[in-house]
Amino acid sequence: MEKRELEQKEKKGLPLRDLLLTAVLLAAGAVLKFFVGQVINIGGMKPNFIIAMYCMVIVLIRPKIWYCLIVGVLAGAICQFFPGTPGLNFASELAGALCMGLMILIPFKNRKMEVLFAGVDTFVSTVVSGGLYTVLLFVFINAKTETLIAYIPIVLGTATLNSIIVAALYAPLMKAIKKPFVCDSSK
Numbered sequence: 001m002e003k004r005e006l007e008q009k010e011k012k013g014l015p016l017r018d019l020l021l022t023a024v025l026l027a028a029g030a031v032l033k034f035f036v037g038q039v040i041n042i043g044g045m046k047p048n049f050i051i052a053m054y055c056m057v058i059v060l061i062r063p064k065i066w067y068c069l070i071v072g073v074l075a076g077a078i079c080q081f082f083p084g085t086p087g088l089n090f091a092s093e094l095a096g097a098l099c100m101g102l103m104i105l106i107p108f109k110n111r112k113m114e115v116l117f118a119g120v121d122t123f124v125s126t127v128v129s130g131g132l133y134t135v136l137l138f139v140f141i142n143a144k145t146e147t148l149i150a151y152i153p154i155v156l157g158t159a160t161l162n163s164i165i166v167a168a169l170y171a172p173l174m175k176a177i178k179k180p181f182v183c184d185s186s187k
Contacts, residue, residue: 072097
């Protein structure tokens with residue numbers, strides 16, 4: 001009698017749970033931007049919940065770069081539903097998501113550093129996204145220099161608020177979705 005062997009194929013892509021988490025967090029970002037984003041306004045600066053949520057998605061599921069790019073395009077598409085400059089968000093959110101995808105490759109030694117860098121990575125990614133958006137305003141819309149200079153504190157303030165949101169929610173969400181911290185899983 002011939003011995004049978006069960007051949008297991010390697011699954012490609014992401015688990016359904018990660019796809020659902022992406023959909024839920026991006027949808028939550030859109031709803032929060034629409035309703036809460038108008039209320040929270042600190043000196044002209046308000047969190048961009050869509051950026052915060054795609055950064056949260058990327059830091060939680062730690063996908064490959066191609067998936068980060070897809071998340072960026074989806075975030076750019078969601079931004080088209082809000083008033084603003086059509087089309088610019090596709091490039092800016094793509095760049096922000098790519099930046100986040102690259103920054104999560106930095107290893108961590110302990111949980112405190114991992115939580116801290118979830119916020120730092122979000123700050124940098126928001127600055128990349130907001131900075132590119134501002135540059136594109138100048139290039140394609142011929143925005144005035146004064147307008148662009150006014151964007152600098154807004155981008156930095158938004159980046160600060162986004163980083164606080166992601167850093168504050170990172171550990172509780174990791175626990176809620178029952179994922180180990182990166183520093184714990186590498187031991």
